[in-house]
Amino acid sequence: MVNIYQIFIQNITAFLEATVITLKLTSISLLLAMFIGLVIAFFKISKNRILYSIAQLYITVIRGTPLIVQLMFLYFGIIKIVVLPAFWAGTLALAIHAGAYIAEIFRGAIQSINPGQMEAARSLGMSRSLAMKRIIMPQAFKRAVPSLGNQFIIGLKDSSLVAYLGVPEIYGTALYEQASNFMPFETYMVAGMYYLVLVIIFTYLVSKLELKLDVEDGGRVS
Amino acid sequence: MIKIRNLNKHFGALHVLKDIDLDVKNREVVVIIGASGSGKSTLLRCINFLEMMDDGGKINVMGKNINPKLDDLNLVRQNVGMVFQHFNLFPHKTVLENVIEAPLYVKKMNHQEARKVGLEILDKVGMLCKADCYPLQLSGGQQQRVAIARALAMNPTIMLFDEPTSALDPELVNEVLQVMKELAREGMTMVVVTHEMGFAKEVADRVIYIDEGRIVEEGKPEQVFECPSQQRTESFLAKVI
Numbered sequence: 001m002v003n004i005y006q007i008f009i010q011n012i013t014a015f016l017e018a019t020v021i022t023l024k025l026t027s028i029s030l031l032l033a034m035f036i037g038l039v040i041a042f043f044k045i046s047k048n049r050i051l052y053s054i055a056q057l058y059i060t061v062i063r064g065t066p067l068i069v070q071l072m073f074l075y076f077g078i079i080k081i082v083v084l085p086a087f088w089a090g091t092l093a094l095a096i097h098a099g100a101y102i103a104e105i106f107r108g109a110i111q112s113i114n115p116g117q118m119e120a121a122r123s124l125g126m127s128r129s130l131a132m133k134r135i136i137m138p139q140a141f142k143r144a145v146p147s148l149g150n151q152f153i154i155g156l157k158d159s160s161l162v163a164y165l166g167v168p169e170i171y172g173t174a175l176y177e178q179a180s181n182f183m184p185f186e187t188y189m190v191a192g193m194y195y196l197v198l199v200i201i202f203t204y205l206v207s208k209l210e211l212k213l214d215v216e217d218g219g220r221v222s
Numbered sequence: 223m224i225k226i227r228n229l230n231k232h233f234g235a236l237h238v239l240k241d242i243d244l245d246v247k248n249r250e251v252v253v254i255i256g257a258s259g260s261g262k263s264t265l266l267r268c269i270n271f272l273e274m275m276d277d278g279g280k281i282n283v284m285g286k287n288i289n290p291k292l293d294d295l296n297l298v299r300q301n302v303g304m305v306f307q308h309f310n311l312f313p314h315k316t317v318l319e320n321v322i323e324a325p326l327y328v329k330k331m332n333h334q335e336a337r338k339v340g341l342e343i344l345d346k347v348g349m350l351c352k353a354d355c356y357p358l359q360l361s362g363g364q365q366q367r368v369a370i371a372r373a374l375a376m377n378p379t380i381m382l383f384d385e386p387t388s389a390l391d392p393e394l395v396n397e398v399l400q401v402m403k404e405l406a407r408e409g410m411t412m413v414v415v416t417h418e419m420g421f422a423k424e425v426a427d428r429v430i431y432i433d434e435g436r437i438v439e440e441g442k443p444e445q446v447f448e449c450p451s452q453q454r455t456e457s458f459l460a461k462v463i
Contacts, residue, residue, distance in 0.1 A: 119272055120310035120369075124324035124376060125300035134327060138314050 007186040008193075011177055015194055018173035022198070025091055025159040025169055030152055032095035037102025044107050055103065062100035068161050070097055075165045090162030098155045105151060109144035110136060142213045149206035153199050160195070170194050223248050223380055223411045225282035229275050231264055231435075238264050239275075240435040246380075249409040253422040253443075256432035257458060262415045263307075265432065266384050269413065270304050271295050284379060300328060303373030307385040309365040311357035317344065317368050318353040321375045329376070336375075343371045347401050363394030367401055374405075381405065383414040419463055423447060431455045 008015075043055035062070070074096075075089040084092065113136050121131035163172030174191035178184040224246040231239040238261045246252050254262045267273040269281065271290050281288050288298055312320050322340040325331040331339070344350045347367040357365050366386055373381060383402065387395040399421050406412060406425045416422065422429050422443055429446040431439040431454075439446055439455045447463075450456045 114310070116306060116308055116310035117312065120304075120306060120312070120372075122296075123270055123272065123299055123302075123304035124372070125296045125328045126324060127296055130327060134323065135312055139312075142314070 003183060004186045004189050007177075007181070007183060008190050010181075011173070011187075011190065014168075014173050014177065015170065015190065018168055018170045019194055019198070021087075021167065022156070022159055022169040022194075025087070025094065025162055025167070026152075026156045029091045029094035029159070030098060030155050032091070033098035033102050033155065034148075036095060036099030037106050040099060040103035041106035041110065044103065045110060059100045059103060062097060067093070067097045067158055068164070071161055071165060086162075086165040086167050090159070090165050090167055094155060094159060094162070097158070098151060101151050101154075102148065105144050105147045106140065109140040109147075112143055113139050145206065145210055145213060149203070149210075152206075153202060156198060156202065157195060223250070223284060224269060224413070225280075226269070227280040227282075229265070229268060229279040229281065231261070231268060231273060231275055238435050239268070242279075242435075242437060244430070244437065246411060246413055249411055250427045251406045251410075251412045251414065251425055252428050252430060253426035254413065254415045254430045254432060255417070255419070255422060255458075255462075260432045261435040262432045263384050266304075266382050266413060266415050270299060270302050270382055272304075296328070300324075300376055301379045303376060303378035303381045305366070305369050305373055305381065305383045305386050307388050309357070309362070309369045309389075311365055311369055311372070313357050316354050316356055317349060317360070320357065320368060321372045324372070324376050340371075340375055343374050344368070346374075346404075347371045348397075361394055362390045363397045366390065366398045370398075370401055370405075380411045380413070383412065383416065385415050385417065387416065387418055417462065419447070419459075431458065433458070 040055045040058055043051040044059070046052055046055075071090060071093040074093045075084060075086060078084075117135055117139070118128075118131055121135045122128070126134070159169060160171035162169060163175055166172070168176065170191050174187050178187035181187065224244070226242055226244040229239055229242040229244075230237070242265060244252075244265075254265065256262045264273055268275050269283070271281075271288070274290055275281065283298055284301060286293075286298075288295075312323065315323065318337070318340050321343060322331075322333075322336040325336040325339060326333065341350060341353065344353055347370055349364060349367050349371060352360060352364060352368075357368065360368065370381075370386075386402070387398050390398065395418065399418060402412070402414070402421070403425055414421075414426075426443045428440060429443045430437055431446060431450075431452075433454050439450055439452045446455065447459065450459060
C-alpha cells in the first residue's frame with residue numbers, strides 16, 4: 001500500500017500529463033468515430049447497392065481485424081507512403097475502429113424505430129430526409145445512448161494501445177516508468193486506477209444524460 | 223376528389239387488390255368495410271402512396287393524375303391527411319409540437335402563426351388542455367384525437383382514416399368517433415376504413431364492402447346494411463353486427 005502511494009505521488013505530474021493526452025486521443029477519435037459511424041450507418045440502410053456494399057466491406061474488415069494491427073498498419077505499415085505523427089495515426093486508427101462499431105449501433109437504433117413513425121411523417125408531406133432529421137434521428141439517438149456510452153468506455157481503454165506508437169498517454173507512461181523504477185506491480189496499479197476513475201466519471205455523465213433524455217419525452221420509452 | 227381506375231396491388235405472389243375502381247366526390251364520406259386481410263387498409267394506403275400500386279392503375283387526386291415516379295408525392299400528401307390505427311404520434315414531441323411540426327417544417331409557417339393554428343385545432347378536438355403533455359402521457363383516445371389534429375393542421379382537402387378506433391379500449395372509441403362525426407358535418411371529404419358499423423350507418427354517404435381484394439358491394443348505408451345484394455356481404459354483416 002505504501003509503495004503504491006509512493007509511486008502515485010512520485011509520478012503524479014507525468015500521469016496527469018498522460019491523462020490529458022489520453023483524454024485528447026479518446027475525445028477526438030470518438031468525435032470522428034461518431035461522424036464515420038453515422039455516415040456508414042446511412043450507407044448501410046441505403047437502398048443504393050454500392051453504398052450498402054461500401055458500408056458492409058468497411059464493417060467486415062474493421063471489425064474483423066484487431067485494433068493493434070490497424071494501429072501498427074496506419075503508423076509503421078504505410079510509413080513509406082505517408083508519415084503520420086504518432087498521435088494522429090493513433091487517433092485516426094481509434095476513430096476508424098470505433099466507427100465500425102458505432103455504425104452498427106446507429107443502424108440498429110434507426111431500424112428499431114417503428115416504421116409507423118416514418119409513415120406518419122411522410123403522410124404529412126415531409127420528405128424522407130426531413131423525416132429522418134426531425135422524427136427518426138432524435139428518437140434513434142436517444143435509443144443509441146446506452147450502447148454509445150458503452151462503446152465510448154471501450155474507446156477510452158482502447159486508447160492505451162496507442163502507447164505502442166510511442167505516445168505517452170497513461171499506459172505508455174506506466175510502461176516507461178516501470179522500466180526505470182523496477183516496480184511494475186505498483187506502477188500498473190496506479191495506471192489502472194487512472195483509467196478506472198475516468199471510466200467511473202464518464203459512466204456517471206452518461207447516466208445523467210440518459211435521465212435527461214428520458215425526462216424530455218415524458219419519462220417513457222416508446 | 224379521388225378517382226381510382228384499375229388499381230391492382232401485389233405483395234409478392236399475393237394479389238391483394240383486384241381491379242379497384244372507386245370515385246370519391248367532394249364532401250363525401252365513404253366508409254370501407256370488410257374482413258381483416260381483405261385489402262381495405264392497403265387500398266387506403268395506396269391513395270396516400272404509402273403503398274405503391276402495380277403498373278397500369280391510375281389514381282387521380284384533386285383532378286390530377288398522379289404518377290408516383292415523377293410527381294412530387296410530398297405535395298400530394300400535403301392535401302391528404304392520414305390517421306393511423308396505432309396513432310403514430312411522435313413520442314419525443316409534445317402534443318402541440320406534434321401538431322405544428324408539419325406546418326413549421328413543410329409549409330414553412332412562422333412559429334407564432336403555427337402555434338395559433340395548432341392551438342385552435344387542439345381546441346377543436348378537445349385536447350387544448352393537454353397541449354404541453356407528451357403523447358405517452360395520454361390515453362389511446364386522446365392520442366388518436368391528437369393524431370387527427372396533427373393531420374388537420376396541414377389543412378387537407380381529404381382525410382383518410384385507417385381503422386382509427388381498432389386499437390382503442392371500447393370506452394374510448396366514442397370520443398374519437400365524435401371528432402370524426404364533427405368533421406363529416408363540416409363537409410370534410412373522408413375515406414374511412416372501420417369496423418364501427420354504427421358510425422358507418424350514421425355518417426357514411428356511401429358504404430363499400432371489400433372482400434378478397436375486390437369491391438363486392440357499394441351503396442347507401444341503409445341499402446348495404448338492410449338489403450345487401452350479394453350473399454357475401456350478407457354473411458359478413460351477419461358476423462359483425
